[in-house]
Structures are given as structure tokens and as C-alpha cells.
Amino acid sequence: MKIELKNVTKVINRNVVxxxxxxxxxxxxxxxxxxxxxxxxxxxxxxxxxxxYAEKGIxxxxxxxxxxxxxxxxxxxxxxxxxxxxxxxxGFENLKLIADIDGNIQDEEISDCIKKVGLxxxxxxxxxxxxxxxxxxxxxxAAIMGMPEVIxxxxxxxxxxxxxxxxxxxxxxxLVDKNRIIIVACHDRAxxxxxxxxxxxxxxxxxxxxxxxxxxxxxxx
Numbered sequence: 417m418k419i420e421l422k423n424v425t426k427v428i429n430r431n432v433v434x435x436x437x438x439x440x441x442x443x444x445x446x447x448x449x450x451x452x453x454x455x456x457x458x459x460x461x462x463x464x465x466x467x468x469y470a471e472k473g474i475x476x477x478x479x480x481x482x483x484x485x486x487x488x489x490x491x492x493x494x495x496x497x498x499x500x501x502x503x504x505x506x507g508f509e510n511l512k513l514i515a516d517i518d519g520n521i522q523d524e525e526i527s528d529c530i531k532k533v534g535l536x537x538x539x540x541x542x543x544x545x546x547x548x549x550x551x552x553x554x555x556x557x558a559a560i561m562g563m564p565e566v567i568x569x570x571x572x573x574x575x576x577x578x579x580x581x582x583x584x585x586x587x588x589x590x591l592v593d594k595n596r597i598i599i600v601a602c603h604d605r606a607x608x609x610x611x612x613x614x615x616x617x618x619x620x621x622x623x624x625x626x627x628x629x630x631x632x633x634x635x636x637x
Contacts, residue, residue, distance in 0.1 A: 417443035417596060418597075420439075420475070421439045421463075421475055423473035424437040424463060424475060425470055425472040433456055433621050434456050438473075441597045443565070446589070446592060447613070447616060448608045448614065448615045450605060455621070458497065461494075461599065464482075465488055465489070466487050469482070477566075491565040493559035493561065493567045494567075495570060498551070499555025499558065501543045502543060503544035504543075507530055507550075507554045508538075515562075518562055520562065529557040530557050532587055533583070533587065548574075549577060549580060552572070552574055553576070553580070556584065566599075567591060571601055571602060572584055581607065588611060592613075
């Protein structure tokens, strides 16, 4: 799996939110996007997911150009900003609706994903009664369901307690696979050190630096 960005530029309301970005993401690593709010982390994820298209440059997924050959990566899980689900449905029912669109995800896998993020698949509570942390966990479950080749997680630990943060970290690290690209945006630099193999620094819509981060051990779930 490979994602290539070549001279990607995005302008919104005359503001340059992505400024001539070139970078290659390859399977087998967790890439961490680091930088202040408004630096372009979420916008870069939206561009990779096909939720927006650049005015200039290209995004290539393997050999396909986004917006020309394909509308979005064929195998992708996304959590960007606040997770959105149907208020009157339970967590399982919401994920079941998504799984039915895919057509290849069985009920057992849905339940396993819900359990992985610390929720109960048999809980009859409707989504509108979920706490912020529960909503975030369900959003992560939706993003990893089906084990897609590309997983984009924007601030995945928002509203999650300390114990939950450790659980989410373990989940992400155990998703690492040679054919899978995981990109995580996180404002918490200390947490990024425990999560990402490569840390990409962004500022004012540009990539200003990158470094390899040695993670001593991948925790077991």
C-alpha cells in the first residue's frame, strides 16, 4: 500500500490551508501528524480520504489518482473531527448500517470491533445518550471495522479517560501491518511519542519536518 502526495495545494476562502505538500506514505507504519490547531492536519486527512480535492497537485493511491481514477481509497476507515451516527440507533445498529454498505462484514466482526474499543455490543442505549468518550470510541470502531488498508484517525483520544487512552494506543499499535497505512493526528506530543513510528511536523499548511520515532514495544491487547 502506498499513498503519494505531489505538490498538493488547497485554498479555502483565499486562505492556503495546504501549501505545496509532497510526501509518500507506505504500509507498515503509524504516521503521526503533529502541529498546532489550524496547521493543516485535518485538511490533509480530508484530502487523502477524498473528502476534498486539491486545486493543484495530485494524490495517488497505489497507481490510482484521486479524483481522476477513483473518488476515494477503495479500502479506508476514517475518523475526522466529531463522529456522526444516527441518534435513535444503538452503537451496534449504527455499525451494522455501515457494514451492510460494505457487504463483507459479519455481525461477529462488528461485535468484536465494539468490544475492542471498550464498549458493549449488546448495550441497548441509543447513540444520543452516549457520553463524548463513548461516541469517540464508537467512531474508532467504525474506522477500524473491516480492517481497511488506510486508517485515518483525527485526534482519536479526545474526550477519552486515561485508561481509555492506553486502550486506544494498544489498538492502534496492533493494527500495524506491512500492507496498512495508519495516519493519526494528535495535539498531545507526549502521546504521539508512544503512538507513531514517524512523526511529521506541520505548520501553516506545510510539512516542516519529519523524524523516525523508535517505539520500544508494541503492547498486546
